[in-house]
Structures are given as structure tokens and as C-alpha cells.
Amino acid sequence: MEAAAPAPRHALSPAELRRRCDPARLAFATTAELEGLDDAPGQARATQALEFGVGMQREGYNLFAMGPEGYGRHTLVLQRLAAQALDRAVPADWCYVFNFKSPHRPRALRLPAGEAPAFTAAMARLVEDLSAAIAAAFETDEYRNRHQQIHAELEERHERAINEIGEKARAQGIALVRTPSGFGFGPFNKKGDAVMEPEEFAQLPAADQKRYEEHVSQLQKETADVLHQMPRWRREALDRMRSLDREVTRTAVVSLIEELKAGYAALPDVQEYLEQVKEDTLEHAGAFRQKKDGEPPTLFGIPIAAPEAIEAPLRRYAVNVLIEHSGKRGAPVVYEDHPTHAALLGRIEHLSQMGALVTDFTLIRAGALHRANGGYLVLDALTVLTQPYAWEALKRALRGRVVDVRTLGQELGIISTVSLEPEPVPLDVKVVLVGERRLYYLLHAWDPDFAELFKVTVDFEEDMPRGPGDDERYARLIAGCVRREKLRSLDRAACARVIEQQARDAGDAHKLSVRVQALVDLLREADYWAGVAGRDVIGEPEVRRAIEAQIARSDRLRGRMQEHIVRGSLLVDTTGSRVGQANGLAVVQLGDFAFGTPHRITARVRLGAGRVVDIERESELGGPVHSKGVMILSGYLSGRYVLSKPLSLAASLVFEQSYGGVEGDSASSAELYALLSALAGAPLSQSLAVTGSVNQHGDIQAVGGVNEKIEGFFDLCASRNLTGEQGVLIPQANVKNLMLREDVVAAVEQGKFAVYAVASVDEGIELLTGVPAAELHRRVEARLAEFAERAREFVAAAGKRPWRPDRKK
Amino acid sequence: MRISRVIACFAPGAGAGPAAVARLARDMQAELVGLFLQDETLLRFAALPFAAEVGFASAATRALDSATLERALRSQAAALERALAAVLDPAALAWSFRVARTSPASAVEAALAEGYAPALLIPPRGSLRAERSVVRAPQLNPEVLRELLAAARPVLILPA
Numbered sequence: 001m002e003a004a005a006p007a008p009r010h011a012l013s014p015a016e017l018r019r020r021c022d023p024a025r026l027a028f029a030t031t032a033e034l035e036g037l038d039d040a041p042g043q044a045r046a047t048q049a050l051e052f053g054v055g056m057q058r059e060g061y062n063l064f065a066m067g068p069e070g071y072g073r074h075t076l077v078l079q080r081l082a083a084q085a086l087d088r089a090v091p092a093d094w095c096y097v098f099n100f101k102s103p104h105r106p107r108a109l110r111l112p113a114g115e116a117p118a119f120t121a122a123m124a125r126l127v128e129d130l131s132a133a134i135a136a137a138f139e140t141d142e143y144r145n146r147h148q149q150i151h152a153e154l155e156e157r158h159e160r161a162i163n164e165i166g167e168k169a170r171a172q173g174i175a176l177v178r179t180p181s182g183f184g185f186g187p188f189n190k191k192g193d194a195v196m197e198p199e200e201f202a203q204l205p206a207a208d209q210k211r212y213e214e215h216v217s218q219l220q221k222e223t224a225d226v227l228h229q230m231p232r233w234r235r236e237a238l239d240r241m242r243s244l245d246r247e248v249t250r251t252a253v254v255s256l257i258e259e260l261k262a263g264y265a266a267l268p269d270v271q272e273y274l275e276q277v278k279e280d281t282l283e284h285a286g287a288f289r290q291k292k293d294g295e296p297p298t299l300f301g302i303p304i305a306a307p308e309a310i311e312a313p314l315r316r317y318a319v320n321v322l323i324e325h326s327g328k329r330g331a332p333v334v335y336e337d338h339p340t341h342a343a344l345l346g347r348i349e350h351l352s353q354m355g356a357l358v359t360d361f362t363l364i365r366a367g368a369l370h371r372a373n374g375g376y377l378v379l380d381a382l383t384v385l386t387q388p389y390a391w392e393a394l395k396r397a398l399r400g401r402v403v404d405v406r407t408l409g410q411e412l413g414i415i416s417t418v419s420l421e422p423e424p425v426p427l428d429v430k431v432v433l434v435g436e437r438r439l440y441y442l443l444h445a446w447d448p449d450f451a452e453l454f455k456v457t458v459d460f461e462e463d464m465p466r467g468p469g470d471d472e473r474y475a476r477l478i479a480g481c482v483r484r485e486k487l488r489s490l491d492r493a494a495c496a497r498v499i500e501q502q503a504r505d506a507g508d509a510h511k512l513s514v515r516v517q518a519l520v521d522l523l524r525e526a527d528y529w530a531g532v533a534g535r536d537v538i539g540e541p542e543v544r545r546a547i548e549a550q551i552a553r554s555d556r557l558r559g560r561m562q563e564h565i566v567r568g569s570l571l572v573d574t575t576g577s578r579v580g581q582a583n584g585l586a587v588v589q590l591g592d593f594a595f596g597t598p599h600r601i602t603a604r605v606r607l608g609a610g611r612v613v614d615i616e617r618e619s620e621l622g623g624p625v626h627s628k629g630v631m632i633l634s635g636y637l638s639g640r641y642v643l644s645k646p647l648s649l650a651a652s653l654v655f656e657q658s659y660g661g662v663e664g665d666s667a668s669s670a671e672l673y674a675l676l677s678a679l680a681g682a683p684l685s686q687s688l689a690v691t692g693s694v695n696q697h698g699d700i701q702a703v704g705g706v707n708e709k710i711e712g713f714f715d716l717c718a719s720r721n722l723t724g725e726q727g728v729l730i731p732q733a734n735v736k737n738l739m740l741r742e743d744v745v746a747a748v749e750q751g752k753f754a755v756y757a758v759a760s761v762d763e764g765i766e767l768l769t770g771v772p773a774a775e776l777h778r779r780v781e782a783r784l785a786e787f788a789e790r791a792r793e794f795v796a797a798a799g800k801r802p803w804r805p806d807r808k809k
Numbered sequence: 810m811r812i813s814r815v816i817a818c819f820a821p822g823a824g825a826g827p828a829a830v831a832r833l834a835r836d837m838q839a840e841l842v843g844l845f846l847q848d849e850t851l852l853r854f855a856a857l858p859f860a861a862e863v864g865f866a867s868a869a870t871r872a873l874d875s876a877t878l879e880r881a882l883r884s885q886a887a888a889l890e891r892a893l894a895a896v897l898d899p900a901a902l903a904w905s906f907r908v909a910r911t912s913p914a915s916a917v918e919a920a921l922a923e924g925y926a927p928a929l930l931i932p933p934r935g936s937l938r939a940e941r942s943v944v945r946a947p948q949l950n951p952e953v954l955r956e957l958l959a960a961a962r963p964v965l966i967l968p969a
Contacts, residue, residue: 148938177854179862180821180881186854194849198856213859220863220870227868275825632862 010763011727011758013155017740019509021471021496023500028475030537035481040076041473042464044515050077053456054084054376054430055601062398062431064381064438066461070517073434074335074378077458081333081376081432088331091374093324093516094425096361100276100317104660106320106361108423109269114326119270120319126260127288127317130167130281131317133252134288143248147241154237158708161226162706165219183223206385232603235706237512249285253278277317287313308576320362322346322425323370325532341378341389346405348420369394372429381435381443398453401427407561420599427753462649463506463513474512481520485529489628493540498522503545504739507707508583518592554593558712561588561597568717570657572598573686574717574726580590580604580678582768583689584655584670585728586662587705594705596712598689599669600656603674607787607794608650612637612675615654621661629665633672633698636761640777642784648791649784650674665693670728672761673768682769687723688756690714690764691733702733706738714744722747729764812929812965816842816920816957818913819889820933821851821882827889829937831896834904839929843893844922845886846913846933850876871955882908914954921949921966930964934956941965 028034040047046065053063065073081348093116099107111119137143162183164174173347176196177184177586178489186195201209257278264270281288336343346367350357368377386389389408397403402424433454440457443450444650464470475495482489489497505513513519518664525546531539551724572583585593614630616622622630626759629655638647655662677684684757691709692700710728717726730738735757747753758764762773768775815834827843827874834841854860854880862873875920887890890906890942917930931937943965944953 009847084852175850175854177851178821179851179873179878180885181866183865184854184860184862186857195854198858201857216861220861222868223863224868225866227863294964335934406866435823453904 001359003341003449006502010758010767011731011736012738012748012757013753014745016735017738017745017755018500018742019466019503019739021228021255021499021503023492023496026472026475026492026495028492028650030487031475031479031495034476034479035102035475036483038073038474038634040514041470041477042512043072043076044463046460047080048459049456049458050080051273053432053458054081056456059401060398060452062454063456063458064440064443064454065432065460066437068436068462068515070515071460071462072514075516076460077261077378077434078333079337081378084331085333085375086330088375090114091331091428093326094366094370094373096320096322096422097273099320099423100280100316101260103418106364106420106422107273108322108425110320111267111270113328114324116319116321116324117326119264120258120321122263122318123319126256126277127314130253130313131255131288131482133256134281136247136283136287137248137252138245138289140248142347143244144703146244146443150237150240150244154233156434158230161229162223165223165226168222169215169219170215171388172219174212174215174219180285185219185223187216187252190785191749205750231754247732248284249282250601252426253281254576256786259282260361260409272667279314282315287419312726315360315362318362320364321365322364324539332372333376333378334368334372335378337380337383339368339384339390339394341393341408341411342367342388344384344390345393345403346370348405348407348422355772357422359761361420361422363540364405364420367403367405369397369427369429371423375426376430376432378432379433379440381433384433385439387658391796395449397427397686398429398431399449401425448538461514463508463511463617464508466503466508467595468511468747470512471496474499474502477794478519478523481516485520488525488536488538490526490529490538490543491540494526494538494543497540498526500739501543506705507704507739508737510736510741521548525549530532551593554591555595557588557590558595558597562716562719565598565716572600572716574720575723576686577683578686579683581686582670582674582677582684583686583713585689585691585709586664586667586668587708594708596705596707596709598713599667599718600655601656601670602656603651603671603678604781605651605675605678607648607790610634610638610647610649611651613652616658616662621655621658623661623663625665626662626667629668629693632665632668632694632696636672636694636698637675637784638728639696640698641781642788645785645788646791647784649679651678663669664703664706666693666709669694669700669731669761669764676761676776676780677769678768679783680771680776681783682776682779683726684768684770685726686715686728688727688768690729690768692734692758692764694731694761700731700758700764702731702737704735704749705707706734707729710738711741711753714747717753718743718747724752727756728751729756729758729767732757810839810927810967812927813817813838814840814842814928815931816844816917816928817931818844818846818917818933818935820848820913821885823871827892828896830931831893831904835896835900835902837929838902840902841893841897843889843906844916844920845876845889845906845908846916847882847908847910849910864896871901880963904941912956917954917958918949918951921946927968930957930966930967932960932962932964934959934961935963936961937963939963943967945969 003406045348050063050065053061065077067073074685090113092113093111094118095109096106097109117200162176169176172628173188174185175188175657177186177195187201188194189196189200257274261271261274264274316489336387344367347365348359349365350359351363384394389411404424407419409547476488478498498519500592501514503509504520522543524543526538529542529545533542535542550696561570565572579604582601584599585596586599587596612630612634614622614627617627637649653675655667669692672694673684673690689701691706693703694700710730713728738755744753756767758767765771765776766773815830815837825953831841852875854874855875861870863870887909893904893906900939911934921928939962941963942957942960944957945967947969949966
């Protein structure tokens with residue numbers, strides 16, 4: 001009865017299984033004749049977004065270039081930015097200089113592009129000139145004489161004051177005596193040429209002794225008064241010496257600094273800084289007179305490092321060039337591949353001196369934001385997000401439009417030692433984050449600042465249309481890659497083979513993958529095999545070998561799974577027929593490599609309460625999408641059969657020998673076929689495998705991985721010898737995705753294998769059972785009606801309602 | 810003309826710094842004779858019952874007795890000798906240091922009697938920066954010597 005009506009067959013022709021690229025239509029001998037592409041194929045949307053984002057000079061219009069790895073996001077972004085940057089002005093140079101008013105807050109100085117090194121050299125030369133000029137000024141006779149005069153006057157003043165006391169004492173018959181630490185007074189002897197002997201003093205009348213003692217006491221008091229005056233006299237003398245020093249220094253310094261200031265007349269900040277240098281120089285002229293040479297300092301006889309680094313007095317006049325653009329063209333384009341907090345904002349280095357860490361403005365180092373200031377900064381989103389505090393620092397810089405060099409210790413408040421707080425540098429930068437789509441959506445959902453700061457989305461396509469002329473265009477993309485990578489050229493056949501492989505990579509006969517990294521890898525490997533074969537040009541065999549070698553390196557697990565099936569450890573039939581049993585197809589994705597493998601799906605039915613039990617779900621091995629697919633089967637059965645009676649069916653479905661979980665609904669059509677087979681008692685052909693999801697109306701819907709699934713079943717059949725009866729049912733909607741391996745296509749051409757495209761359950765069940773759909777449905781209807789009748793009888797006998805569902809407690 | 814000796818006089822609480830004097834002798838490559846002149850007057854003064862000194866730096870008045878003065882003089886003499894040694898020992902120059910308790914003129918006269926003119930005499934209150942006076946050795950008698958020692962100028966003593 002099953003063989004009575006020939007099943008409507010929907011076998012696809014070989015041409016539908018693989019859309020070839022005809023080498024004859026490629027108008028070149030080798031890719032060496034082709035120009036590379038100027039634009040990125042398939043990335044028109046991304047390119048337009050990029051150009052908009054780069055051109056939009058408004059706050060918050062930073063860019064997020066999103067898409068999977070390997071699609072040329074970095075290359076395209078950097079190329080476009082580099083092109084755009086050439087039309088923009090070279091940004092200013094920035095330096096840090098000493099802040100004479102507040103030394104812990106180094107001052108940022110802006111200089112025209114490329115002028116920072118000259119300013120640094122000019123300041124170094126100024127310090128040298130000042131050293132020479134000041135030293136010379138202090139060596140003049142005039143200075144020396146005036147200095148000695150002040151010194152002598154002070155000494156004279158001291159001596160005069162003491163002498164006056166001495167004279168006064170002498171008039172009273174008392175001698176002034178200089179002791180090791182001061183002055184004393186004693187009565188003269190009778191001759192008046194020396195201090196009286198103690199014995200002589202003892203013989204004096206008591207009144208005379210008392211008188212001497214009173215005079216001495218008074219003289220001591222007066223001497224003390226004079227000595228109290230001496231520090232003031234010394235300070236006055238020092239003030240005069242300082243005035244003299246300033247006077248002499250000013251003469252030496254003013255002309256030199258004014259000359260330098262004249263060169264920076266257009267830069268008020270630099271002028272102001274130089275004015276401060278002048279004033280500071282007058283105050284610290286002594287620093288310019290110190291000898292540079294000398295014995296190194298020692299600690300307990302051990303030589304220690306000279307205090308050149310931080311304490312060198314002239315270091316305050318140095319210029320720390322933070323960023324300079326001499327000899328550059330256009331705006332900077334910076335790609336920071338390790339965007340730590342310090343790498344972005346810059347850092348403040350320290351020197352170790354005598355066991356302590358010290359720093360100053362010359363140890364401030366630029367970060368990526370400084371380097372990219374006035375241009376573009378490209379960062380990997382994931383890397384920024386995984387570096388501690390880097391993301392917050394980047395956002396703060398973009399919001400505040402300044403780069404504030406602060407160490408993490410300062411930001412977190414965990415370092416309380418004195419450090420620097422450099423003046424922030426104004427920031428004008430366009431940041432391009434490169435990352436995966438999920439990162440973009442995560443940031444959009446969870447970071448309220450993100451949408452404000454990154455308004456431009458650059459969304460990269462994963463494939464491009466494969467319309468007329470696109471194969472030739474793609475050949476130019478290949479030619480560009482070959483040239484860039486310095487590889488051997490490809491001949492036409494090789495190029496066509498690469499194009500077909502890219503369509504396969506896209507999983508669509510009418511599209512081409514733009515995963516540039518995979519393309520370049522394939523070309524490099526084909527070039528390697530061409531080298532092994534001693535060829536000057538890459539031919540089709542080398543491309544094929546490269547593809548096969550890539551697969552061979554990755555398909556160990558596929559081989560093991562197939563071996564298990566062939567040896568009977570995993571039960572999958574490829575011949576015969578059986579009731580309630582279908583061959584489903586699953587795709588396993590391991591890293592970059594995906595392969596298909598068949599699975600046995602079985603269904604059992606009996607009288608019950610109208611439930612289709614998904615054993616995968618009950619055992620918690622099935623995912624939600626798979627469970628949804630099975631539930632749809634209940635909907636199909638309820639809406640298709642015995643509408644006037646309750647569905648009194650208990651069915652169970654299972655992926656046999658599945659131990660690792662099942663997800664997706666691509667097996668739902670196979671499950672429905674197994675269920676219908678079990679209900680109708682119609683055996684399903686085991687030489688066919690099935691993929692496709694089904695809806696409640698019985699339409700077969702598209703699924704993913706169709707090429708891998710077909711090839712998976714083909715490989716199993718081929719290992720058991722092809723019978724000519726074997727084949728795979730796929731959804732009609734998936735025909736456009738077919739880019740099957742050449743050996744599969746060859747087997748179909750030879751009638752050894754078949755691929756069927758079905759649009760409905762009816763078409764599929766006819767192929768699988770050989771029974772017309774109407775007949776099969778009639779059988780199912782009859783079986784379900786029988787279940788319903790038996791349920792009614794059973795309930796009537798038991799006095800219960802028949803269709804009350806089991807309620808879980 | 811090369812000066813072969815520097816005779817530097819030091820007095821309690823006065824005179825050029827010993828390091829400066831030693832550097833001068835080193836730079837001139839001359840032998841240095843350091844004379845620490847402890848005037849008898851000072852010792853007599855300390856023996857008086859009401860002897861006291863007014864400190865130069867502190868301006869405070871404190872009692873002074875012979876024992877205290879002796880200690881201070883010994884300490885100052887040791888400090889002077891150390892200061893001279895610090896400069897002259899590394900330079901491997903001949904030098905000596907003496908403490909004299911006679912009159913300053915006698916002590917200097919004794920040192921000059923050892924010969925080695927031309928010599929540079931630095932009085933106890935002499936300033937190294939001051940202009941030098943010049944005398945011939947035969948002109949030196951106690952009276953002249955007392956005057957020279959009382960002045961602040963270094964004296965260049967030339968042979969006859």
C-alpha cells in the first residue's frame with residue numbers, strides 16, 4: 001500500500017547545490033593584472049557611518065565600530081582615519097614647565113606644532129648663557145669691591161662697637177679681654193699694661209673691689225646690648241648684598257631673557273612663563289654660580305649618587321616636551337593596543353634617591369590621549385573595559401575635554417605622599433572604539449554615559465551580495481590582499497575557487513563573506529602550498545589543498561563521531577525504514593570549525609492526556625528553543641487532527657544517544673515526521689536525513705548550518721557506500737544557502753545522493769514514507785480518533801472526566 | 810717669589826678660619842706653622858673672683874674660672890689642629906701646630922727664628938682678604954712685631 005503512489009520528489013539539481021564561479025568569466029590571467037579595491041566591499045554602511053562620525057565635529061560624536069573579529073574593522077577604521085587626518089592641521093605641541101608660583105602643579109605650555117624641541121633647546125641655551133653671564137658678572141672688580149666693602153663695613157661696625165666698649169672700660173681702669181667664646185672685663189694692674197693679678201685684687205680695699213665689680217657688671221650689660229645689635233647689622237649687610245646680587249644679576253639676565261621673549265611674541269603664555277623665569281633667576285642667581293664639578297658626596301665614606309636628578313637647582317628651568325609634532329603631516333592617528341589607565345592618561349615617573357621616591361615636572365610622561373590630541377584615537381573596547389579604571393578615565397577625559405595626568409594612587413586616594421598635580425591639557429580628540437556587537441549593546445544598556453559619548457555606530461557587515469559583477473569585484477579584493485601580503489599571484493581558477501570558498505564561508509550561495517582575516521589566512525596558506533609545490537603562481541590545486549588542510553587540522557572530533565556511528569556505537573541507520581524513527585541533523589561548532597552529524601530521533605505514542613513529552617527537556621538536556629519546537633508539534637497535532645474530540649495522546653520524543661544537550665528547533669520537522677510515523681504506523685526511510693523547523697500550520701522553515709548538515713550525513717553514507725537512495729531533506733527556504741562540497745555535488749550528479757527541498761510537512765512525509773500525505777493524515781486521524789474513543793470509554797468506566805490535564809503540585 | 814712658610818696665629822675667639830688658612834698654605838705649597846696664642850692676660854683674668862664672659866653668639870653673661878677657661882682653650886686648640894689636619898694631611902704638606910703661653914710676639918719671634926724666609930705671617934685677628942704688608946726680616950724687633958700682630962693685615966716677611 002505504501003508504494004502505491006509515487007512520492008512527489010523535490011530533488012535539487014547539482015547547479016542548485018553549489019553556485020560556481022566560472023573562471024572563464026574572470027577577465028584576467030592572474031591577480032597581478034588587477035588593481036586592488038579602494039573601498040571595503042560590503043561595508044558601505046560602515047564606511048558612511050565612519051565618514052559621518054569623523055566629519056562631525058561636535059561633542060559626543062565618538063564612534064563605536066562593531067562587528068565580529070576578522071572583518072577588517074581595524075584596517076578600515078585606520079585607513080579612513082589616516083585619509084581624513086591628512087586634511088586636518090597638525091595639532092599643537094605641549095610641554096610641561098616648572099610652576100614658580102605653585103611648584104607641585106606643573107604648568108602646561110602650548111606651542112605651535114613642531115616648535116617644542118626648539119623651545120626646549122632655547123631654554124637649555126638660555127640656562128647656559130645665564131650661567132656664563134651671571135658668573136662673569138659676579139667676577140667683576142666692581143662686584144667684588146662692593147661686596148668686600150659691605151663685608152668690611154660690617155666687620156668695622158662690629159669692631160667699632162667693641163672698641164668703644166673697650167675704650168670706655170679703659171677709662172674706668174678696666175681691660176677688655178677676649179675669651180674663647182666672648183668677651184670679659186678685668187681691672188688693669190697698677191702699671192696699666194695688663195689685667196690685675198688675683199692677689200693684687202684681693203689686697204684692694206673692699207670699696208674699690210665693689211666699685212670694680214659694679215663697673216664690670218655695667219660693661220657686661222652694655223656689651224650684651226651691643227652683641228644683641230649684631231644680628232640686625234648682619235641682616236642689614238646681607239640685605240645689601242642681596243640687593244647688590246639682584247642688581248648685578250638683573251644686568252646680566254634681562255637682555256638674554258628679553259631676547260628670547262621677543263621670539264615668542266605671539267604666545268602670551270610663553271611670554272608670561274619667561275617673565276617668571278626672569279624673576280626667579282634674580283632670586284636664585286646663586287644657583288648659576290655653583291660649580292658643577294667636585295668630589296661626589298659620600299655617606300660614611302660610601303659614594304652616593306649625586307643629586308643631579310631632582311635637586312639640581314637649574315632643573316627648574318628645563319622643559320619637558322610632553323608631545324611634539326615636528327616633521328609630521330596632518331592630524332595624528334593613534335592606535336593604543338594596551339590602553340591601561342596610565343597608557344591613556346599618561347603617568348608621573350619617580351626616581352629613587354636615598355631610599356625615597358621623588359618626582360618633578362620633568363618626569364611627567366604623555367599618554368595615548370596626549371598623543372592623539374587634535375586627531376584620532378583607536379582603542380579596542382574589550383581591552384579598555386578590562387583594564388582597571390581605564391574606561392572611567394577615558395569617559396572622564398571625553399566629558400571634561402581635558403587630559404588630567406593623575407596616577408591611580410592619587411585617584412583612589414591610596415597614596416598620601418606629596419605628588420604632582422599637573423595642569424590639565426585641553427583635549428580635542430575623536431575616539432573610535434572597536435568591539436563586538438554584544439559589547440556595544442551591553443554598554444548601551446548598562447552605562448548611561450555611553451550613549452552620550454559614543455553617538456556614532458559603525459556597524460560592519462559580515463557578507464556582501466554576490467550579484468552580477470561581484471565575483472570580479474571580489475577578485476580585486478583578493479588581488480589587493482595578495483599584494484599587501486606580498487604573496488604569489490593567483491590564477492583565474494584559483495581565484496574562482498577562493499571566491500566559492502568565501503561564499504561557503506558566508507553560508508549563502510548569493511553572498512560572499514567579507515571576513516578578511518579568513519580570506520588572508522587562506523591566501524597565505526595557499527601561497528605556502530604553492531611554495532611547497534614549487535609554483536610561481538597559486539593555482540586551484542593549492543587553494544583546494546589549503547582548504548582541505550584547514551579542515552583536516554580541525555576535524556578530529558568529526559572523524560571520531562563518524563567512526564562511532566560506523567562502528568555501531570552510535571546508532572544511526574542509513575538504509576531501510578522504521579516506524580517512529582527519523583534521522584535528524586545537528587551542527588557542532590568548535591572554535592572556527594563547524595560540522596554536521598546525524599542523530600537518531602524516535603517517537604512513541606499511546607493513549608494519554610494530550611501531551612507530547614520532550615524527553616530532552618524532562619531530563620534538562622534540551623534548551624528553551626528546542627522545547628518550544630516540541631510544543632509547536634502539540635499545536636500542529638491539535639489544530640490538524642480530530643478537532644471535535646479531545647487529543648487523547650501521550651507521546652514521547654527523544655534524541656537518542658544525546659548526552660551533551662540539544663538546542664535549536666531545526667530538528668522539529670524530523671520530530672514531527674517521527675511522531676506522524678508512529679501514529680500512522682508508516683515506516684520512515686532511514687536513507688534520508690531531515691533538517692528544518694516546523695510551525696503549527698505544517699510549514700517547513702529555514703534553519704542554519706544546512707551545508708554542514710548535508711555534508712555530515714553524506715560523509716556517513718559515503719563511508720558505508722552510497723546506495724543512490726540516500727539524501728537529505730532541507731527547507732525550501734534554505735536552497736539559497738547551499739554551497740556544498742564538490743564531492744557532494746559530484747555524487748548528486750552521478751545519482752548517488754540527493755538533496756530535497758520541501759516547503760511543507762506534507763511534502764516531507766511523502767518523501768520519507770512513500771505514502772501520499774492525504775493517506776497518511778487519514779491514518780493519523782483514525783488513530784487519534786481511536787485514542788479519543790478509548791479514552792472516553794475508559795473514563796466512563798471510571799466515572800472521571802477524560803481530558804482533565806494532570807496538575808502538578 | 811715662592812713663599813716657603815705660612816705662620817698663622819690663632820687667638821681664643823678671634824682670627825681667620827683654620828680651614829681657610831690651611832687651604833691658603835696648600836695652594837701656595839708652603840709649610841704651615843700654626844700658633845695658638847694663649848695670652849697670659851687671659852689666664853690671669855680667669856683667676857679673678859668675679860671673672861665672667863659675655864658670649865659672642867648668645868650675648869649671655871656667664872661666670873668664668875681658670876678650669877673652665879683651660880678646658881675651653883684645650884678644646885679650641887684640638888679643634889684648630891683637626892681643622893688644619895683635614896686640609897693638609899691629604900695634601901701631604903709639612904705642617905705643625907703649637908700652643909704658646911708666652912706673649913704673642915715672643916711666640917712668633919721664636920717661630921721666625923727657625924728661618925725659612927720668605928714667610929707669610931697671619932696675625933691672630935688678620936683677614937686673608939686684607940692687603941698684605943711687607944717687611945724685611947732684619948726690620949723685625951719685638952716692638953714692630955707687636956704692632957704687626959695687632960693689625961688685621963697679613964705680613965709678607967722677606968729675607969734681608
